[in-house]
Amino acid sequence: MKGVISVDIGSTSMRAVLYxxxxxxxxxxxxxxxxxxxxGGRVEQDAHAWRDxxxxxxxxxxxxxxxxxxxxxxxxxxxxxxxVLPVDAAGAPxxxxxxxxxxxxxxxxxxxxxxxxxxxxxxxxxxxxxxxAIKMAWLRRHVPAVWRATHKLLGVQDWVLWLLTxxxxxxxxxxSRTNLLDLDRREWAPDMLALFEVxxxxxxxxxxxxxxxGGLTPAVARRTxxxxxxxxxxxxxxxxxxxxxxxxLSASHAVANAGTGGYLIGHADRxxxxxxxxxxxxxxxxxxxxxxxxxLLAAGxxxxxxxxxxxxxxxxALAAEAAAVAAGCDGLLLLPHFEGSGSPHWDPxxxxxxxxxxxxxxxxxxxxxxxxxxxxxxxxxxxxxxELCGPVxxxxxxxxxxxxxxxxxxxxxxxxxxxxxxxxxxxxxxxAWIAGCVATGLAADHAQAHQRLSALExxxxxxxxxxxxxxxxxxxxxxxxxxxxxxxxxxxxxxR
Numbered sequence: 001m002k003g004v005i006s007v008d009i010g011s012t013s014m015r016a017v018l019y020x021x022x023x024x025x026x027x028x029x030x031x032x033x034x035x036x037x038x039x040g041g042r043v044e045q046d047a048h049a050w051r052d053x054x055x056x057x058x059x060x061x062x063x064x065x066x067x068x069x070x071x072x073x074x075x076x077x078x079x080x081x082x083x084v085l086p087v088d089a090a091g092a093p094x095x096x097x098x099x100x101x102x103x104x105x106x107x108x109x110x111x112x113x114x115x116x117x118x119x120x121x122x123x124x125x126x127x128x129x130x131x132x133a134i135k136m137a138w139l140r141r142h143v144p145a146v147w148r149a150t151h152k153l154l155g156v157q158d159w160v161l162w163l164l165t166x167x168x169x170x171x172x173x174x175x176s177r178t179n180l181l182d183l184d185r186r187e188w189a190p191d192m193l194a195l196f197e198v199x200x201x202x203x204x205x206x207x208x209x210x211x212x213x214g215g216l217t218p219a220v221a222r223r224t225x226x227x228x229x230x231x232x233x234x235x236x237x238x239x240x241x242x243x244x245x246x247x248x249l250s251a252s253h254a255v256a257n258a259g260t261g262g263y264l265i266g267h268a269d270r271x272x273x274x275x276x277x278x279x280x281x282x283x284x285x286x287x288x289x290x291x292x293x294x295x296l297l298a299a300g301x302x303x304x305x306x307x308x309x310x311x312x313x314x315x316x317a318l319a320a321e322a323a324a325v326a327a328g329c330d331g332l333l334l335l336p337h338f339e340g341s342g343s344p345h346w347d348p349x350x351x352x353x354x355x356x357x358x359x360x361x362x363x364x365x366x367x368x369x370x371x372x373x374x375x376x377x378x379x380x381x382x383x384x385x386x387e388l389c390g391p392v393x394x395x396x397x398x399x400x401x402x403x404x405x406x407x408x409x410x411x412x413x414x415x416x417x418x419x420x421x422x423x424x425x426x427x428x429x430x431x432a433w434i435a436g437c438v439a440t441g442l443a444a445d446h447a448q449a450h451q452r453l454s455a456l457e458x459x460x461x462x463x464x465x466x467x468x469x470x471x472x473x474x475x476x477x478x479x480x481x482x483x484x485x486x487x488x489x490x491x492x493x494x495x496r
Contacts, residue, residue: 003070005061006432009079009156011260016057017429018064021442023452029060041103044096047085055223062225074231076436079157081177081237084135086150091162095146098135101339105134106348124183124281129348133179133196153202164232165214170204172283173236183271209236209285210435233439236285239263241431244285246396247450251389256378258401262299264381266292266389278344278384286446294381295342299374300401302336310363321364323406327468328475329365332356334373343381355482371407375414376476394418398427412462414472419462
């Protein structure tokens with residue numbers, strides 16, 4: 001029986017999943033791979049951890065495939081986007097990877113602010129510390145010795161593809177997260193390369209998402225037990241694959257993916273440029289399509305932070321305390337900008353803030369305020385996406401935070417849309433499976449492959465409860481007002 005191995009490298013962990021051709025998950029191998037946070041906005045990762053983890057995970061899936069008499073048709077790779085790893089001509093890392101959360105380029109963002117409209121018009125992205133070009137510019141300016149020795153500037157997925165095939169390639173979905181891709185032409189943009197001072201020779205060759213980029217090298221085959229020459233597919237960036245895994249094939253629904261960061265994603269058939277530059281437009285994992293994306297830079301990471309500082313060893317107890325608090329948290333409000341603000345403000349200097357604390361505030365109220373803040377951020381994104389893409393009938397939810405029944409309920413009620421929560425929690429790996437199936441002929445197209453997943457996986461459908469609607473709307477209005485007030489009051493320091 002044929003199957004697919006999906007490799008999914010996230011912000012805090014990496015996994016490989018063995019699927020059969022019907023979409024059944026037969027084995028999941030996982031490793032932690034959290035980055036290192038430092039002073040001044042530094043967020044880095046030792047790339048060797050990904051290399052070592054990749055070999056171990058593929059070895060585990062290969063062994064399971066032999067046990068189950070599964071013949072892998074390909075390895076389909078997806079990964080977190082916009083991180084930057086400089087390597088030499090032999091592919092050896094020259095510096096720890098600058099992760100997408102790294103904000104050391106904030107001064108460069110301000111320096112280039114006058115070019116924001118031109119960059120957004122060309123690339124579908126504002127200039128931001130999130131995206132790759134600023135990190136590349138920061139390396140050139142602050143680590144010149146590394147810059148001079150650099151042969152290629154890779155994303156995480158690009159490096160994994162090189163490790164597996166020996167080719168320096170990136171697909172359009174990943175390139176569309178760099179500030180360097182002409183979104184309409186799907187080519188590296190010479191004016192953007194000039195603006196950020198990035199030589200074209202340092203960038204990878206471009207391929208469409210879902211492409212077979214090469215075959216597994218003999219060296220990797222020997223170490224993993226997989227066949228040399230096994231096709232390797234660049235499935236697309238992690239959010240694009242998550243959207244595909246959740247069936248985002250038209251504009252009639254949207255995807256809310258709440259992991260380390262949070263993303264509210266809509267579908268478009270052409271590049272969309274928001275006149276106010278509130279959202280990002282990227283190449284989709286679906287051929288010829290685009291996704292429109294509103295980003296929360298911190299989501300599950302804020303929830304994990306609070307669990308640690310609240311000494312909540314028992315997560316279920318904290319969840320119960322939060323569930324006992326009424327919608328609106330008695331006026332307690334959180335701004336969740338712990339890693340800066342993404343959509344719609346795109347402010348790297350923004351910071352998180354609890355507002356409305358008093359001597360009666362409970363740990364449960366603070367925990368609930370976090371969940372409400374993330375859901376409010378998604379609602380802000382949904383409004384913009386509907387404005388640009390048309391009405392959204394329902395939202396499909398995924399990500400680690402959807403393990404929380406309370407968060408799912410809050411999210412549904414704040415979004416004021418039916419919410420579909422699938423039983424599994426591997427939407428990104430499933431999207432890579434879909435791409436792998438189509439690339440190797442195991443499925444005729446993306447819709448057919450997704451139908452197989454839908455037939456296998458039950459889902460929970462939540463309908464919005466009108467009772468807390470006004471409380472959540474007031475919270476959202478207050479969140480906007482508090483952000484604006486803080487931004488104006490502290491423009492010279494934390495905010496702007």
